[in-house]
Amino acid sequence: MPEKALHPAPTHEALPLEDLRWYCPLNTIPAETTESVEPIEGIIGQDRALKALKLGVELYSPGYNVFVCGLSGTGKATTIKTILEKIQPKKLLTRDYCYVNNFVDGDRPMLLVFERGVGARFKKDMVVAMNMVKERMPGIFEEEEYLKKRQSYVDEYNAKETELFSAFEKEIEPDGFVLGRIQEGQSLHPEILVKLADKAVLVSDLPNAVMQNLLTKEDAERLTDKYREHKTTLQEVYRRGMRLSREYQKMIQDHEREVGAFYVNAIFSDLLAEYTDEKVQTYLQQVIGSVLDNIEQFKVRDDEETELATVYEVNLIIDNSNSSCCPVVIETAPTFRNIFGTIERSQDSNGFWYTDFSMIKSGALLRADGGFLVINAADALTEPGVWKNLQRVLMYRKLEIQSMEMFAQQTSSALKPEAIDVNVKVILIGNNEIYGILSAYERDFKKIFKVKADFDHEMHNTHLAVQQYTSLIRKLISDEDLNHFDKHAIAAVVEYGARLVDSKKKVTTQFSEIADIVREANYWCQQNSNKYVTIEHVDKAIDETYNRHSLYEEKLQEMIDEEVILIDVDGGRIGQINGLAVYGGDRFSFGKPTRITAAVSAGKAGIINIEREARMSGSTHDKGMLILSGYFREQFAQKHPLSLTASVSFEQSYSGIDGDSASSTEIYALLSSLSGIPINQGIAVTGSVNQKGDIQPIGGVNEKVEGFFDVCVQRGLTGKQGVIIPIQNVDDLMLRSRVVRAVSEGRFNVWAISSVTEGIELLTGIAAGERDAKGRYPKETVFGKVEARLEELFVSAKDEKDEKKTG
Numbered sequence: 001m002p003e004k005a006l007h008p009a010p011t012h013e014a015l016p017l018e019d020l021r022w023y024c025p026l027n028t029i030p031a032e033t034t035e036s037v038e039p040i041e042g043i044i045g046q047d048r049a050l051k052a053l054k055l056g057v058e059l060y061s062p063g064y065n066v067f068v069c070g071l072s073g074t075g076k077a078t079t080i081k082t083i084l085e086k087i088q089p090k091k092l093l094t095r096d097y098c099y100v101n102n103f104v105d106g107d108r109p110m111l112l113v114f115e116r117g118v119g120a121r122f123k124k125d126m127v128v129a130m131n132m133v134k135e136r137m138p139g140i141f142e143e144e145e146y147l148k149k150r151q152s153y154v155d156e157y158n159a160k161e162t163e164l165f166s167a168f169e170k171e172i173e174p175d176g177f178v179l180g181r182i183q184e185g186q187s188l189h190p191e192i193l194v195k196l197a198d199k200a201v202l203v204s205d206l207p208n209a210v211m212q213n214l215l216t217k218e219d220a221e222r223l224t225d226k227y228r229e230h231k232t233t234l235q236e237v238y239r240r241g242m243r244l245s246r247e248y249q250k251m252i253q254d255h256e257r258e259v260g261a262f263y264v265n266a267i268f269s270d271l272l273a274e275y276t277d278e279k280v281q282t283y284l285q286q287v288i289g290s291v292l293d294n295i296e297q298f299k300v301r302d303d304e305e306t307e308l309a310t311v312y313e314v315n316l317i318i319d320n321s322n323s324s325c326c327p328v329v330i331e332t333a334p335t336f337r338n339i340f341g342t343i344e345r346s347q348d349s350n351g352f353w354y355t356d357f358s359m360i361k362s363g364a365l366l367r368a369d370g371g372f373l374v375i376n377a378a379d380a381l382t383e384p385g386v387w388k389n390l391q392r393v394l395m396y397r398k399l400e401i402q403s404m405e406m407f408a409q410q411t412s413s414a415l416k417p418e419a420i421d422v423n424v425k426v427i428l429i430g431n432n433e434i435y436g437i438l439s440a441y442e443r444d445f446k447k448i449f450k451v452k453a454d455f456d457h458e459m460h461n462t463h464l465a466v467q468q469y470t471s472l473i474r475k476l477i478s479d480e481d482l483n484h485f486d487k488h489a490i491a492a493v494v495e496y497g498a499r500l501v502d503s504k505k506k507v508t509t510q511f512s513e514i515a516d517i518v519r520e521a522n523y524w525c526q527q528n529s530n531k532y533v534t535i536e537h538v539d540k541a542i543d544e545t546y547n548r549h550s551l552y553e554e555k556l557q558e559m560i561d562e563e564v565i566l567i568d569v570d571g572g573r574i575g576q577i578n579g580l581a582v583y584g585g586d587r588f589s590f591g592k593p594t595r596i597t598a599a600v601s602a603g604k605a606g607i608i609n610i611e612r613e614a615r616m617s618g619s620t621h622d623k624g625m626l627i628l629s630g631y632f633r634e635q636f637a638q639k640h641p642l643s644l645t646a647s648v649s650f651e652q653s654y655s656g657i658d659g660d661s662a663s664s665t666e667i668y669a670l671l672s673s674l675s676g677i678p679i680n681q682g683i684a685v686t687g688s689v690n691q692k693g694d695i696q697p698i699g700g701v702n703e704k705v706e707g708f709f710d711v712c713v714q715r716g717l718t719g720k721q722g723v724i725i726p727i728q729n730v731d732d733l734m735l736r737s738r739v740v741r742a743v744s745e746g747r748f749n750v751w752a753i754s755s756v757t758e759g760i761e762l763l764t765g766i767a768a769g770e771r772d773a774k775g776r777y778p779k780e781t782v783f784g785k786v787e788a789r790l791e792e793l794f795v796s797a798k799d800e801k802d803e804k805k806t807g
Contacts, residue, residue, distance in 0.1 A: 006677070008765060009766055010761065013751075014750060015751065019461035020735045021495075021734055022461070022504035023495065026491060029490050037474040039471050040474070044469075045468070052451055053068075054449075055285045057425065059451075063394075066452075067453070068183040069453070080427055094116045094369065095365065096113070096321075097313050097420060098112040098114070098122065102284070106356075116320040119321075122271075122275060127570070129311045137264075138299055141299050146259055150256075157248035164244065168234065177226070179192065185197055197216060240324060262290055271286055310437055317361065327370060327372070328372045329364045331537075334379045339363045339390065365390075365422065365424060370423060373424055373427065376430070399421045458503070465494075469481065473485055476519070486532045492539060500513055504732070504734065517545065543749055550588075560714070566593075567593050567711060570715070574598055574672050577672070578594045579593065579665040580684050582664075591705070592711070596648065596669050604644075610648065616656050620659050625666070631693055643794040648670065650662075665687070665690050668685060674790065675764075675782050675785035677785060680762075684723045695755060698729035700736055702733060706735065720749075723749075724753055726753070728750040764782055766781065
């Protein structure tokens with residue numbers, strides 16, 4: 001009996017032209033050219049982020065720093081620079097910061113804080129005061145009154161010293177001794193000498209005198225004994241003389257200090273009166289005390305800079321004299337030194353390192369005090385020491401300036417400057433991945449970054465959005481002196497913005513990409529010496545942009561053309577289908593077809609994922625294969641279990657595969673292999689699937705359609721070729737004009753489906769089939785053929801099992 005003909009599939013209409021691409025309505029563009037359009041001021045399409053930034057900027061409470069997320073090119077840096085001007089936050093008082101020598105503990109420099117502009121004045125006043133001290137102090141000690149008083153002390157001391165030693169000399173004279181002075185090194189010391197004839201000799205010379213018969217041995221011994229007695233007395237007299245010397249030295253010093261204090265206090269009196277802050281007063285008193293303690297250094301006229309003068313310098317590390325608004329510091333190189341400052345070092349002539357308070361340098365964090373510091377999160381996390389120290393500063397709101405000595409082969413410095421109370425808001429620019437990691441693994445992160453400003457990469461495609469795009473183009477024209485755009489060129493730019501986000505309902509907010517196309521379109525306009533930028537110039541700019549990044553795509557297309565990579569675009573084959581893959585990970589990614597095959601045989605291994613067995617598939621692809629198995633159990637294993645061995649493979653794939661966008665394609669290949677019905681090779685398929693057979697949306701739909709279209713163009717369009725996509729992706733279609741043109745001419749097709757049933761009917765031209773009252777599929781349908789084949793495999797497996805039992 002001849003086999004009945006298979007039931008033909010119902011007709012599935014291809015998508016109409018209006019579903020393939022959105023064209024910007026010209027009536028939404030506010031002018032014929034950009035000449036009569038006002039440039040836009042402000043930020044486009046980032047209402048959520050702007051609200052978050054406004055909160056973070058205006059709420060002056062601990063922890064309300066801002067973490068800014070979003071794709072590159074969405075205007076984050078531009079926004080942060082301009083948002084403060086727009087919001088006009090409450091200004092904190094900016095201050096001047098100085099480090100000065102701590103005369104009590106030189107290793108702990110003292111911090112002086114002044115109102116804006118006062119720090120520079122204080123430094124200048126200190127220079128003037130110290131110059132006056134240096135210039136006038138020598139003259140003070142050259143005045144006649146001072147010299148007379150000093151001489152009187154000297155004369156009085158000399159008289160008392162003479163009296164003291166004269167009395168001792170009279171005491172020793174009867175015993176044959178006189179008082180003399182001998183030199184030891186650089187100094188003279190009193191010594192008891194023996195009178196011998198007409199000269200005086202040392203006691204140590206007496207043995208020589210005995211040998212010369214100038215003295216008897218007995219006299220020499222007597223004199224030596226007497227010398228020892230008087231020597232003890234001399235030592236006491238000498239000590240009294242030293243005490244007397246110290247007393248008069250102190251009297252002279254006290255007098256010098258009294259004279260110096262009168263003038264030094266007079267010099268510093270104005271500073272003490274003007275700078276009333278307690279710490280400044282303490283410092284000035286320390287300076288006065290140090291000058292008076294080191295008055296000898298100032299008594300000598302010296303036009304050269306002395307080392308001592310350094311201790312009286314004022315190290316003005318932050319000067320806000322010229323600052324009239326809230327500081328906004330954008331640190332593009334957030335190294336430890338650039339952010340927190342450092343303590344510099346220098347080497348002396350012997351090669352030893354030294355440092356002092358004058359080598360303390362501020363960083364961006366302190367320059368932004370009272371305002372905002374903007375840094376890149378990735379840079380802050382990768383620079384040694386920056387992130388941990390930034391956390392510490394924001395938690396405790398204190399900055400301790402130190403050098404990064406743990407990363408240098410130098411001895412650690414004992415210098416520990418006084419900590420600075422800082423009031424700065426940090427705006428960290430990053431992405432959601434960094435934000436998620438920090439939130440999960442940094443315990444204090446959410447305590448110090450309480451505000452997240454999320455910049456969206458897209459916005460709704462509305463009439464307002466089109467007008468904003470127009471004004472954005474106008475602003476670029478004004479800022480960069482470009483040629484004006486006509487309305488068709490503006491429409492092309494807006495359409496390009498929709499293509500960048502693969503959506504008819506959205507346009508991109510990555511305006512750096514839009515700006516690049518505007519500049520390049522202007523370039524081609526000027527190359528042609530045209531007055532206005534037209535749609536042809538915009539299209540040329542877009543085409544050239546893709547062309548610069550299309551080398552890999554062209555090489556792959558060559559391999560397909562030369563049949564190195566095997567792809568069929570006509571005819572039919574059982575168990576073989578064209579899947580679609582996207583190559584590249586940026587906006588210059590492209591799609592190309594890939595052959596997927598399925599093979600079925602008797603057995604119980606189930607559905608084998610060859611890529612998984614070869615360890616070339618990712619977890620998402622593996623999940624898609626398991627869902628595929630679930631679909632077959634749902635559809636064909638309600639009465640008996642699946643008994644088959646089937647394998648699915650991405651042919652000529654030699655690198656890793658991931659994603660589930662080909663899971664429906666794999667189902668079609670298996671259905672074809674089980675049913676024995678060939679698949680139309682002129683149709684490529686993309687789409688994820690669930691266990692119920694519902695088709696789910698995928699990414700890269702435009703690239704995939706265009707990729708298969710390009711292959712078909714090279715082989716020759718037949719009018720029967722096309723691509724099957726999920727119905728949910730229709731709103732994502734923004735196909736290039738050449739594809740839309742081919743569809744309008746009936747040479748190419750795009751179908752949108754919602755179920756596996758629709759897909760298999762399009763691919764085979766045979767009805768999929770529906771279960772009858774008994775729960776079986778009609779035999780003349782695809783599913784009926786699959787069901788029959790699975791029953792054969794089940795019976796075969798059962799018979800084999802029975803044979804093993806009886807054997």
